[in-house]
Amino acid sequence: MALPRQLRDESDFDQLPDDIPISATIADIAEKKGFIVYYQFVIDVKTKGGNKYLIYRRYRQFFTLHQSLELKLGEQSSRYTVTLPTLPGKVFMGNKQEIAENRIPELNTYMKKLLSLPTWVLLDDLIRMFFYQMESDCQQAPRTLRRLRPPTRKVKSVKPKTDLLSSPRAEAMFDFNGSGKLELSLKAGEVIFLLRRVNADWLEGTVRERIGIFPESFVKIIKPLPGSDGEEEEEKGAQVSTYSCLRCSLLQPQGVDPRDVCVEEDLSTQPTYQELLSRMRELFKMEDIALNYRDADGDLVRILDDEDVALMVWESKGQGSKKRPVNQYPWELLVTLATDLTAYNTEY
Structure with missing residues (x-):
């Protein structure tokens, strides 16, 4: 069977x-x-x-x-x-x-x-x-992918070619700190002369009289190695992380302290209540705080759990008339002292 x-x-x-x-x-x-x-x-x-x-x-x-x-x-x-x-x-x-x-x-x-x-x-x-x-x-930034790093071999020193413009080469788009003698450390802007492709993710090259391997995701190919898809190699560019901006303010009797927080998240990301609480405690250097937002009527609403966060995000979709930067969340956090109840039904 x-x-x-x-x-x-x-x-x-x-x-x-x-x-x-x-x-x-x-x-x-x-x-x-x-x-x-x-x-x-x-x-x-x-x-x-x-x-x-x-x-x-x-x-x-x-x-x-x-x-x-x-x-x-x-x-x-x-x-x-x-x-x-x-x-x-x-x-x-x-x-x-x-x-x-x-x-x-x-x-x-x-x-x-x-x-x-x-x-x-x-x-x-x-x-x-x-x-x-x-x-x-x-859209994520490149990584070294060390667990996919290929086995390395010792390479004899390479004599410089007379016609450097015809040599396969790449430009470093990001700094890369090589781990040990086998990996080639790079500085953004350096030109690396390519020796061979090690696997789908790593190349071997030479710069500053040193030879080693490095992740392809850190460089932009200027002239590909023989047998490579030249157009695809040359057009391949490094991608960067997506940053979004969160507007938040600390409301106190003596005034309002507005802040902008940059996070490596997409605008569609919905954080948890604990994530927001931890970030606001760190930002304003205060422990005993409460999180709030303003509803469509302008009233301050306290956030107590993940369901309240979801409600805040949902209500913000109906307030699209307010102009914001393209990378700013449509909802805003208003932070108060946990014991301060005077902020509710009060305009700032």
């Missing part, structure tokens, strides 16, 4: 669309300065059609995916139920970077087992959307 079942599974796999993800590996972690500092997992995804791309996901997105899959598969009949892999649990205390690093092996195992489930599970919209490369993924 095993062989027919295997052949049937292979046949099902062959009929999957080419854009279905079949493997995913964490290539690095990336620190993000959003409403709070947190870490994203930089995930290298490969599709059935051979396409490769990077996506950026927080642990909370893994957790939400897992909960949704449990709910969805549990509600269906036993015929369509599968055993989901175990997701590493939440950690509430400790260094955030260390927590993210320690989660990498378990999350790699989780994704491997998840993408090894029956083909009908891979077609589920929840999984497809989680591994889909969204516009926000494409």
